[in-house]
Amino acid sequence: MKRLSCFIVSVALPLSAPAHAIVGGGAPSTEGVARSVVTIVGSRGNFCTGGLIAPKLVLTAAHCVPPGADYKIVEYDADRQPSLRDVKAVAIHPGFNMQAMSGHRATADVALLQLAVAPKGKAPSVLGLPDIPINVGSRFTIAGIGVTVRGDGKSGGTIRVAGLVATGKPGTLQIRLVDPVGQGAREGLGACTGDSGAPVFEDKQGGPVIIGVVSWSTGPNGNAGCGGMTGVTPLTLYRDWIVQTAQKWGAGL
Template sequence: MIAAAAAALLVVLGTGRAEAIVGPSSEASGEAAGIVMVLNHSGRTAGFCTGVVIAPDVIMTAAHCVPEGADLRVHYPGPGQNPVLLPVEAVARHPDYRPDAIRTRERSIDLAIIRLSAPLPDRFTPMRLSATDGVKPGLPFTMTGYGVTREGDGSSSGRPRRTTLQARAPLSGVLLWAEDSARHGSGACTGDSGAPVMAEGSTTVTALVLWSAGRAGRQCGDLTQALWLGPQKAWIDQILISWGVAPAF
């Protein structure tokens, strides 16, 4: 059933939370070797996100992308662009993740690590993680995701895109708030949850996209929120070591 549901999702790719890159962006090149799509299916609902490859068989993404009880698959284009769907063997959600945090106004660390049943092909390059200190408003960051490029249009997703955003206030030791300072409407959207955020010019991942907001009733194109990975290093290392995987920092 999951294979059929996932195949249908690959055609539609418009369901799920509103967290891909809308507005001005460019085709991703090198970064595409370090990201995949994470598909989830539960009952009549399905969704998709972006995942960061941190080991040949380990993916990092947002915890809300891998809900409890959902059937999960990692997708990437195989030979001839035919879709490949890899089963997920294990999921570790951060112990401080709260699925209802928005409603209950609780602090939540929306982060998860998943282990695949088989390694990805050699063409995928695991991305390194890094902590970032001393962020100031206006500091540029690059994000790369698989989400939609037109809000509400699932057919505009499925290809990795990149864009540059700038840090803005409020400054936080837990979350990065970023925006398109040119006000051209660029930012995360449906399918970009779990996407990697890097300081401009860097190849190490410092944050993970979680959420987006827009203007005039829209959900994308104005504000992008991401989770700093540095403060979560101890937990990330703990999970990787328990799986026999070298730390990603």
């Protein structure tokens, strides 16, 4: 399994990207669920995705924002020129274990960013919980800014959306998603480098809600890479911590 934390990449817009592999194989989008997606960069070269859940509150993966670095949100103007916006505070779930993450075991891979100002042109998505039980074949949507070609940072930076289905034995600790066409056996849609922390949506009666974050990926048949399986940390065990942290920051959900 590949941990999707980040490598050094320019925040300038990519040029074009092939339509194979990952979330990057999904359609570029700036509307719908994509309106809550933000780009997170760190002073050590981090490049990750986050989901806006309140005007100044971003949900992401804990492994995207380790201590010892400064983090910013990338904001684009009307001409798609990037600028950096300050992150006021970072909170990592106390149950997160980097060693477990490095060993590809389930852990509390969730974190919150408090922004200094609300990003322009963005709209928060509703925070929710996955329907229980989570069944094989259940449909989810992921939206991220990761690369479309593994190892090519220039192919990242565009918000792309893809629909995936649950496989294996989904539960409250981890959900594994695959492209419904290839079922993880051949290259298809899925998360890749830079999609860590990407919001995972499930459709509810009132519309899509964020029920988890992207944590890792594999290539087809569990090999290294992308385009096979996408590992998701569901919010079932962590939503209360998210709400309590938001309340401490005065950013009620």
